[in-house]
Amino acid sequence: MNDAVTRETLIPRLQDALGAHAVLGDAPDIVGYTEDWRGRYRGEALCVVLPSTTIQVSDVVRLCAAAGVPILPQGGNTSLCGGAVPPADGPAPVILNLARMRQVRQVDAANGSMIVEAGCILKTVQETAAGVGRLYPVSLGAEGSCQIGGTLSTNAGGTSVLRYGNTRENVLGLEVVLADGTIWDGLRVLRKDNTGIDLKHLFIGAEGTLGIITAAALKLHPLPTQHSLAWFAPRDPAAAQQILGRFQNACGSRLSGFEIMNRHQLDRVLANVPNRRNPLADAHAWHVLVELSDTRDADGLEAVLTQTLGEAIEQGLIEDAVIAANDTQRADLWEVRHSVSEANKKAAVGLTTDCAVPVSSVPEFIDAATRAVHAVVPGLDIAIVGHMGDGNVHFIPMFSFAAWAALPDSGSMGDILRACVNDVAARLSGTFSAEHGVGQTGLPLMQRYKSRAELALMRTVKAALDPNQLFNPGRLVP
Numbered sequence: 001m002n003d004a005v006t007r008e009t010l011i012p013r014l015q016d017a018l019g020a021h022a023v024l025g026d027a028p029d030i031v032g033y034t035e036d037w038r039g040r041y042r043g044e045a046l047c048v049v050l051p052s053t054t055i056q057v058s059d060v061v062r063l064c065a066a067a068g069v070p071i072l073p074q075g076g077n078t079s080l081c082g083g084a085v086p087p088a089d090g091p092a093p094v095i096l097n098l099a100r101m102r103q104v105r106q107v108d109a110a111n112g113s114m115i116v117e118a119g120c121i122l123k124t125v126q127e128t129a130a131g132v133g134r135l136y137p138v139s140l141g142a143e144g145s146c147q148i149g150g151t152l153s154t155n156a157g158g159t160s161v162l163r164y165g166n167t168r169e170n171v172l173g174l175e176v177v178l179a180d181g182t183i184w185d186g187l188r189v190l191r192k193d194n195t196g197i198d199l200k201h202l203f204i205g206a207e208g209t210l211g212i213i214t215a216a217a218l219k220l221h222p223l224p225t226q227h228s229l230a231w232f233a234p235r236d237p238a239a240a241q242q243i244l245g246r247f248q249n250a251c252g253s254r255l256s257g258f259e260i261m262n263r264h265q266l267d268r269v270l271a272n273v274p275n276r277r278n279p280l281a282d283a284h285a286w287h288v289l290v291e292l293s294d295t296r297d298a299d300g301l302e303a304v305l306t307q308t309l310g311e312a313i314e315q316g317l318i319e320d321a322v323i324a325a326n327d328t329q330r331a332d333l334w335e336v337r338h339s340v341s342e343a344n345k346k347a348a349v350g351l352t353t354d355c356a357v358p359v360s361s362v363p364e365f366i367d368a369a370t371r372a373v374h375a376v377v378p379g380l381d382i383a384i385v386g387h388m389g390d391g392n393v394h395f396i397p398m399f400s401f402a403a404w405a406a407l408p409d410s411g412s413m414g415d416i417l418r419a420c421v422n423d424v425a426a427r428l429s430g431t432f433s434a435e436h437g438v439g440q441t442g443l444p445l446m447q448r449y450k451s452r453a454e455l456a457l458m459r460t461v462k463a464a465l466d467p468n469q470l471f472n473p474g475r476l477v478p
């Protein structure tokens with residue numbers, strides 16, 4: 001099938017393989033695939049292909065390999081670091097979007113597993129699991145549009161890492177199309193399998209640089225049906241951290257969410273997203289959403305929540321608190337949390353960072369990063385929102401659109417301020433990318449923060465699995 005395929009003849013050959021309807025080449029048809037969610041990154045693509053089977057993905061890979069045209073695998077294009085769109089320069093790739101591969105192939109409630117194709121939307125997966133009384137726990141603001149393949153390739157985190165771990169910890173097996181078109185069927189649904197190197201972990205978090213994930217076997221958990229949720233204003237991040245420890249001691253793994261945001265971040269949500277309201281009566285500097293959940297014993301959950309919050313209020317650790325009275329109120333409070341990215345996109349230019357530090361260092365990180373940023377731009381607004389329970393803080397210096405446009409060199413300013421924040425994380429033994437991945441934003445940072453040995457190992461893996469640089473060339477390892 002690959003006779004004499006060249007860059008010039010690739011599009012008709014792809015049309016032969018997939019059907020003309022599954023190959024988009026006209027500019028108006030592909031603009032949604034070549035520009036990122038926030039409109040900050042855009043590049044050129046030779047075309048966009050939409051295969052509907054694993055065999056078709058393999059056909060595309062063989063054709064592109066023969067023509068020497070790189071492939072950019074793409075999911076829901078919700079990457080927050082420019083990972084899912086082509087570079088502004090360099091040869092235009094074929095974008096291989098998995099949206100048409102969205103079958104649920106198997107659900108096994110007794111085994112606690114399901115096998116889904118890579119293009120399944122995360123929310124669909126959650127709902128399908130819930131339909132058989134099981135939980136797929138990965139949850140994040142983009143869950144209505146990001147795909148399972150994208151969440152695997154970025155090892156996405158979100159709001160339930162505290163209890164269930166990140167995506168990597170919720171995967172049992174993968175199906176991947178390799179650089180020569182071979183289909184690797186690793187769709188095992190076992191909890192235990194010690195037969196050599198666990199290959200799936202190479203592809204999870206590899207951001208599409210080693211192969212194309214076409215399906216995954218996911219781990220399911222018992223579905224919590226009882227929830228108890230509160231929104232409270234801690235005195236400061238150190239108080240929030242103390243309260244986190246108390247909840248962990250009081251209810252162990254029933255603690256399923258502990259999310260922090262500062263006042264500036266809450267104000268952005270209230271001002272920019274319709275139908276969001278301040279959960280508390282007054283303005284407070286810090287806010288925390290805490291959720292407990294279990295498969296039974298709603299009264300027990302409520303009792304732990306009330307008692308732990310009550311003690312903290314008495315000791316002056318909490319300024320105010322409200323407990324959700326029903327599921328609607330609970331959903332409303334989660335909506336406030338999940339509206340953060342949408343609000344920040346509308347509100348201003350936010351220099352999003354994605355650091356993680358040891359949980360015990362979160363207050364120190366916030367304090368030191370604030371001082372570092374204000375040493376460069378005194379008084380600059382900073383939105384802070386974080387998954388405090390797992391040490392991941394999005395520390396976001398924010399410029400109004402006008403102030404940003406007026407800067408003589410906004411690119412350098414962005415680099416300087418992000419470096420201030422990331423350097424603090426590095427000093428505290430943290431990372432510059434906890435859950436969003438590296439993408440285009442983080443690429444220069446790999447050189448700065450990863451050791452030579454680590455980069456050399458990554459290059460060795462890349463050379464072994466993708467010797468001709470077919471998948472996302474130039475990404476992940478500088």
Ligand SMILES: Cc1cc2nc3c(=O)[nH]c(=O)nc-3n(C[C@H](O)[C@H](O)[C@H](O)COP(=O)(O)OP(=O)(O)OC[C@H]3O[C@@H](n4cnc5c(N)ncnc54)[C@H](O)[C@@H]3O)c2cc1C
Nearest residue numbers: 075076077078079141147149150151153157208213341435
């Ligand atoms: C409103 C909002 C909230 C968000 N909240 C969070 C959050 O809380 N936590 C978090 O971790 N992230 C969050 N994100 C970031 C983003 O949603 C996640 O990174 C998500 O995992 C990306 O999935 P996607 O399908 O959109 O992948 P894309 O953005 O399309 O792709 C991401 C990367 O994966 C690669 N890729 C995609 N599919 C495949 C595949 N099948 N095989 C191989 N490589 C592939 C791409 O090449 C790219 O490098 C948020 C984004 C938005 C817009």
